[in-house]
Amino acid sequence: MEAGSFVRNPIPWTPKSPFRRRIDSAFPRSVRVSDSASSDGGYRGPKPTRDLVANWVSKNDDFVRSLPIYVGGTSLLAVLFNRTVSGIAPVADASSSQSRADLLTLGLAVTNILSGLVWLSVRPKTISMVNPIGIECQRINPQLPTPVVSELLWIWESLSDVTCCMSLVVVYDRSCILQIGFAAESSEIEGEAVSVDAITLMQGSLYQGVMKSGVQNYLANLSLYPGKSELPFLPLNTQAVILQPLGDRGIAIIGGDTIRGFTTSDQAWISFIGEKLDATLVKCLVNF
Incomplete structure (x- = not known):
């Protein structure tokens, strides 16, 4: 099979397509707990509790x-009011138990005020999904x-x-067999997606690291990794990437639109998908 040989939209992908129905029957989609619970008479496991305080x-x-x-602030005013109406001299006297108690209360009140100011100034950064900067494409090797x-x-x-997946690239046996979803737009041809150079990708540190370890690599915040330059075919604002090895012959690159958008369950599920896809490719592409 020649690298870089693709066909665009080789199969119509519509909800009522017969081909779509065949795929759904061959590879059924996972169901939620609520769906399975209704089919077997109800959920019998422990019920989740609501944390009303949270x-x-x-x-x-x-x-x-x-x-x-x-x-x-209320504590501070209360101490000053108590000092005023009690008839005690406004000057702090270390020999007076009332003065020592007031000083301790004033310290706690000021600590509360400072803590509140810190809480207001330090807020967690809101993470939201982004709109991919690129164009949609669907390239599948016709062979x-x-x-x-x-x-x-x-x-x-x-x-x-x-999941938050917006791009999927599969490179297998030194050839890109799938590029689908959003991709970066080519600077040479307007409206054309940047193609995947499998040979260049395989020479990069990201690919080499994943193939050497043989385990999934999750780049939760892609902008922090200098290796993002090795993925020029992904949209410019890709937020997170999962690099899933396919045995020792390929890799699946999954781009997301949210920082840390892939959960631990997503990562485990993607690992199982990678193993299944590798078994399919080995079985069906003997002469690949």
């Missing part, structure tokens, strides 16, 4: 962060057997439906 705090974040300031094409499309649909 829910209330999350809904009243600004008030909770300001609460130490209110408590500290692939139908079962392999079916599984590749099923994998893409599953990942894009249940």
Whole structure:
């Protein structure tokens, strides 16, 4: 099979397509717990409990962060008022137990106020999904057997439906067999997606590291890794990337639109998908 040989949209991918129905029957999609529970008469496991305090705090974040300031300010005013009405001299006297108690209370009140100011100034950064900067493409090697094409499309649909995946590239046996989803736009040809140079990719440190370790590599925040230059075919604002080895002959590159958007469950599921895809490719592409 020649590297770089692709066909675009080789199979119509519509919800009512007969080919789509064949893929769904061959590779059924996972169901949620609620769906399976309704089919077997109800969920019999332990029921999750709602943390009312955590829910209330999350809904009243600004008030909770300001609460130490209110408590500290009220305590400070209370100490000054008590000092005024009690008839004690305003000058602190170390020999007086009341003065020592007031000093301790004032220290706690000031600490509360400072804590509230810190809570208001330090806030967690909001992480949200981004719109990919690029164009959509679907490139599949035309020489692939139908079962392999079916599984590749099923994998893409599953990942894009249940994870933050927006790009999928599969390189196998020194050739890119799939590039689907969003891709970076070529600077030479307007409206054309940047193609995957499998040979150059395989010479990079990211590919070499994954193949040497044989385990998945998750780049949770791609912008922090200098190796992102080895993935020029992904959209410019790709937020996270999973590099999943396919045995010792290839790799699947999954780009996401959210920083740390792939959960631990997603990573484990993608590992199983990689093993299944590798077994399919080895079985169907004997002469690949």
